[in-house]
Amino acid sequence: MQEFPDMPMSPKIASLSPIERSAGEVLTREAIKDIVEPALVKACEHLYDKNIRSISSSANQKDVASGNAYIEIDYDSLSDENRKIADELCEVYEYDGNKIAIIKIPVNENSTIEDIERQGLVITEKFQKQPASWIPTFPGDEETAKTQGLFFDPEESLMYLSEEHYRKAKGRS
Numbered sequence: 001m002q003e004f005p006d007m008p009m010s011p012k013i014a015s016l017s018p019i020e021r022s023a024g025e026v027l028t029r030e031a032i033k034d035i036v037e038p039a040l041v042k043a044c045e046h047l048y049d050k051n052i053r054s055i056s057s058s059a060n061q062k063d064v065a066s067g068n069a070y071i072e073i074d075y076d077s078l079s080d081e082n083r084k085i086a087d088e089l090c091e092v093y094e095y096d097g098n099k100i101a102i103i104k105i106p107v108n109e110n111s112t113i114e115d116i117e118r119q120g121l122v123i124t125e126k127f128q129k130q131p132a133s134w135i136p137t138f139p140g141d142e143e144t145a146k147t148q149g150l151f152f153d154p155e156e157s158l159m160y161l162s163e164e165h166y167r168k169a170k171g172r173s
Contacts, residue, residue, distance in 0.1 A: 010115070016061055018061070028162055032045050037058065037059045039120070040058075043071060046121060047124050058070055067106060067108070074100070081128050136161060139158060
């Protein structure tokens, strides 16, 4: 009988320290991995690829006590179709005048990064790609954009926080 070496286990959520940093607006897909805990990176990237704005997420040792990892979505920026999906899959609440949809993923002391990653993808797969209506724009000129480190669209004289935001807003990503 052939024996197999022990396969490495995916780390448990209970062993992960929280990322104690607020990121503000996500400017690029690449930045997600720097501000989102490992178990939810793929789910948050999936939402970003569908032009759905996630506001906050958590999957670490603190979440074991509450029993849920989570991703918070800007409900007000969702398309009508995605609002219906959020109404079915999420808890929707109001905070500081904004509606938030929270995707809750059950966790316990034995939950692994892989477990949470898989569950997050199952849920986010149900959302549909939508226009990136949440991307901020600012009137301006090329010189102001360069000075402030923004991307400038000369056709509309608008500035964007990043070139990636410009492409998403124009439906080019």
